[in-house]
Amino acid sequence: MPEATVRGAPQHLCASEQLVERGEALLFDVLQYRQPARAFALRFDGRVVAYLNRCAHVPAEMDWQPGQFLDSERSYILCSIHGAAYEPATGRCIGGPCGRGRLVALEVDERDGQVYWYASRDTQPAFAD
Numbered sequence: 001m002p003e004a005t006v007r008g009a010p011q012h013l014c015a016s017e018q019l020v021e022r023g024e025a026l027l028f029d030v031l032q033y034r035q036p037a038r039a040f041a042l043r044f045d046g047r048v049v050a051y052l053n054r055c056a057h058v059p060a061e062m063d064w065q066p067g068q069f070l071d072s073e074r075s076y077i078l079c080s081i082h083g084a085a086y087e088p089a090t091g092r093c094i095g096g097p098c099g100r101g102r103l104v105a106l107e108v109d110e111r112d113g114q115v116y117w118y119a120s121r122d123t124q125p126a127f128a129d
Contacts, residue, residue: 008119019043029126044088056101
C-alpha cells in the first residue's frame with residue numbers, strides 16, 4: 001500500500017503564528033520505524049513544511065542550534081555537520097555530500113490558524129494523546 005494512503009489522525013503541532021516566514025523551526029518528537037527521532041516544521045514561502053531532522057548524507061540531526069536550519073540567506077535548509085543543502089519546499093538535495101538524496105517529508109496541514117502533522121506507516125507520534 002503506498003505511503004500516502006496510510007494517513008493517521010491529525011497531530012496538533014502549534015498555532016500558525018508560531019511559524020514565522022523563514023524563521024526558527026518548531027522541533028517535535030516522533031517515532032521513525034518505532035525508534036525515537038526528532039522532526040521539524042518551518043514556514044517557507046508562505047507554506048508549512050515538515051521533515052525528519054535527519055540528513056540524507058549521514059543520519060544525524062542537522063540544526064546548528066535548536067530550531068535553526070536555514071543558511072545565512074535563509075534560502076536553504078543546511079546540515080550543520082557537512083554542509084549538505086536542501087530545498088525547503090521539497091527536501092531535495094541541491095548541494096553538498098547528500099548527492100541525489102532528499103529529506104524525509106512529513107505530511108502537514110494548516111487550517112483554522114493551527115498546524116497539524118499526520119502520522120504514516122513509518123512515522124508515528126512519539127506520545128499517545
